[in-house]
Structure formats: C-alpha cells, structure tokens
Amino acid sequence: MTTIKHWIDGRLSSGASSRTSPVWNPATGQQQAEVVLAETADVDAAVAAARQAFESWSQTSLSKRTKILFSFRQLVDARAQELAEIIADEHGKVVSDALGEVQRGLEVVEFACGIPNLLKGDYSDQVSSGVDVFSFREPLGVVAGITPFNFPVMVPMWMHPVAIACGNTFVLKPSERDPSASMLVAELWAEAGLPDGVFNVVHGDKTAVDAILDHPDIAAVSFVGSTPIARYIHQRASANGKRVQALGGAKNHAIVMPDADVDFASDHMVAAAFGSAGERCMAISAAVTVGDAGDGLVDAVAAKAEKVRVGPGRDPASEMGPVVTAQARDRIVGLIGSGAEQGATLTVDGRGYAVDGHENGFWVGPTVIDRVTPDMDVYREEIFGPVLSVVRVETVDDAIALVNANAYGNGTAIFTSSGEAARRFQRGVQVGMIGINVPIPVPMAYYSFGGWKDSLFGDKHVHGPEGVSFYTRAKVITSRWPHVDNPVGASYHFPTHS
Ligand code: NAD
16 A cells, blocks of 8 residues: 655655545545645644745745746646646546646746746836835745645646745645645656755645644645635634635536527536536536526537546546545435435436446436526535536526625636627626636636635635735835935925925
C-alpha cells in the first residue's frame, strides 16, 4: 500500500500523525493508497519552513522569480499527461477532461509569468511643489490554500502560482480524496528552481484545516469547497485577523429560450451537466425552459443523455467517469429517488448503473429529471453528480426571478438567438459568471473567477487582477527631496496646496 506523505521544506515528511485516510480508485472501487492526515504539529512545521523561506523569497528579484515561473510552466506542460492520469485514477474523470483541467491551471501559471507587469505601481510627479507620490504592492507573508477534490490540479493553481509570483510562500492543504497530483506539482516546483519552503503540501482533514485557520503566522487563506465549509472558513479565519477568500458551492441554471437552437442547446447542456460526472462547480444542474421550449429540449437532452459513454477515466472511449466515492454515489442516488417521490418525472434514470468489468466502481448514469419545482430536494440541494433537473417557466423574467431566488450565485447561462433577451438576462441575474450561448462560462486566467451570494465569502475573486490584489498589500509613498541650499520651511496647511 502506497502512503502519500506531506511535502515540507523541499522534502517528503511522514509527519507526526499515525492517522491516515484511504485513497480510492473510483473506477474499480478499490483502495489504491493511503494518505497521512496531519496533526497541528505538521502544519506548524510547514508554516515554520514557509516563514523562514519568506525572508529570502520576498526579497528575490522579479527577474529571478519570473524565470522560475517560466521553468515551472514548461515542466507542467511537459508532464501534463502524467498529471492527467493521476487525476483520472484518484478522481475518476476521463483523461481528456483531466488534461483540460491541467491546461486551465497552466493558463494561470502563464498569467503569473507576467508578474513584473502585474506588480507595476503608480507614480505621480510634482503633486505639490517638490513632492512626488508613488505606490507599490508587497507580498503578505505565508499564505494557505485549502482545496476541494473536484479539480486537484486546477483549483490549487488558481492560487499558488499567483501567490508565489507575488513573493509569498505557500502552504497547500489539498483534498484528502485525491492528494497525489499535488505531490507531483511540488516536485515540479522544486525542479523549476523554487527554493525549499516556498511551496509546501500538508495533507489532512479538519484538524489540519483548523490548525491553518488558527495559525498566527498565516496571513491569508484561500478556500474552495462546499458552502457550509466556506462559510466556516471565512468566519474562523477572519476572526483570527486573516485575509480570506472562500469560494463555496453552486446551483447553476441554464435558461433555454423558445428561440434557441434545440440541437445546439441540448448538445451543450448534456456536456455541461454530465462532463466530469457533474462534479464541477460550474456544471449545469438546472435547465430552465421558457414558454414552449420544454418538450423539445427534454426530448433532445434525454436522447443524448442515454448515449453518453460511461466508463473508466483511463479508457479513451469513455466520455464520463464514475463519481468520487461510494458515499457520493449513495447520496446522489438518494437524491434522484427523492425527486421521483416528490412528484418530478424521471425521464432518464441513472441509478443502478453498471459498467462491464468494473462492477465495483462508483457509477451513476446520466440522469434527467423533468418537471422539477423549486421546493423539491433535487432543486434545493447541490447534487454534485450527473443529474440535470428541468424546471419549466413562462417568461424570461420568471427565469431571472428563479435564478435570483436561489441561494447560490456562481454561474449561469442563457441559450437564445435574441440579443434583447440575453442582455436583459445578463443585467438582471445576481450571479458572478454568465454565459451567453456558453454553458460553462469559466473566465480566462487574466480575468478573475468567483460567484456571488452563498458561492463566495469574502470580497476578492481568485486569479486575474483580483488574485494579485488578494495576495499583496499596497504602500503609497509621498516623498520630498528639498534642495539642500534652499530648504522649504514647515507650513500649517496641507502641503498639496503649495
Ligand atoms: P468540501 O467542502 O467537502 O472540502 C473542501 C476542503 O475542505 C477539503 O480540503 C476538505 O479536506 C476540507 N474540509 C472538509 N470538511 C471540513 C470541515 N468540517 N472542516 C474543515 N475543513 C473541511 O468540498 P469537496 O467535496 O471536496 O468539493 C466539492 C465542493 O466544492 C462542491 O460544493 C463544489 O461546488 C465546490 N467547489 C466550488 C468551486 C467554486 O469555484 N466556487 C470550485 C470547485 C468546487
């Protein structure tokens, strides 16, 4: 049995704990490794290493930092296939999708390669006689990232390349369900020339997380995961005086107008609902059909859902893999059952799904539930599985009202050929990321990613300009160099008036 260890101060560490957690292969249902679960002492060791490393890393020139970032970018690109296979084995998603995840992470590294430009300050000459004002931004110190299982490479890469480029040192606490990709990433940072202690990985559960939230030497915490934990992280870390961005769960609606191209909309709906087995924070989980769009869309989506090729992530023929654990499967199956019990129509039922030769895998087939109403559990809960609920409404304003009544505000999309409806929708919905005929509108790395309402606690979104802002703080300097032979005397009014 492989034991996955921590990465602290540039080397592997078994840590102080004897506690471990199983790591499954979701396609076979077999345990393939165990991961050590940190005690507070292990977090302390990682933070001590990061704090020590900050002394020199924060003083390292922009040129040198950039050179390391470019090397890291090169190495991640070269090892993308290996990273994708590690993701497929522990998470379950298909390798082609995992490669897409690595690519989206790589784009954040590429954004961070531009750090000399991103950290340029402002300068105002002669704001008063002989007085100049300028500003620049400095790193915070040791910062931490706590990440979910569903994007084990991309989500941590929303954080550490930007934080490290800004001159911080980093402690990552990845999901204990798929911890191995972070170990290869740590090796690649080291190979790129990053000094020991700048990037550390501590595996663990609530014990490790709480040690991070309470540690006096951690200046900021980035979190991505479910809403109850995001809320908790925000409250506890904020109470301890830390800067916090905590991204939570989602219920993403895709509105289908009667003027939408049904074939186009249903293709994208199926990919957005069932890709990665629906375990994406930007997955479409609610299709909202307007007017008479319902019957045509449900028929098309149901036909395509039944054709999705479900199988092991390593099989190139598979389009959708298993869900992450047996518990996740059981929860999803239970929610599908509740939909039927509460009066919805199970148009395609993915319960009891089996894949030949992989009978013990954690399978749930694509599921379409029609005539869902907002009071049903399938609508209210974030299912985080391959389940598409269809809600039927009369007008685009009804659809906007439905989206806005939902507690979450991560992503949403509209399928239409009407610019007027699209514009009304984009201005009316209280959601952070909006797609117009684009079902999963994940912003590029040079924009910032984040939702509204219960999908984000804190005010800064991740990566892009807001990421740089989150990981730095500003200094504004007002300076005067009086002429030595002709000193200006002090005055009793604001110096800008002279
Ligand atoms: P999760 O909340 O269970 O876990 C996230 C992290 O928190 C993990 O590192 C985990 O070890 C830790 N954690 C879990 N329980 C904890 C507790 N009681 N106390 C302290 N720490 C705890 O989330 P998950 O199941 O790994 O990921 C799926 C969730 O993440 C979904 O809700 C999904 O929508 C969300 N997500 C959101 C975004 C976004 O951008 N908003 C992106 C990806 C995933």
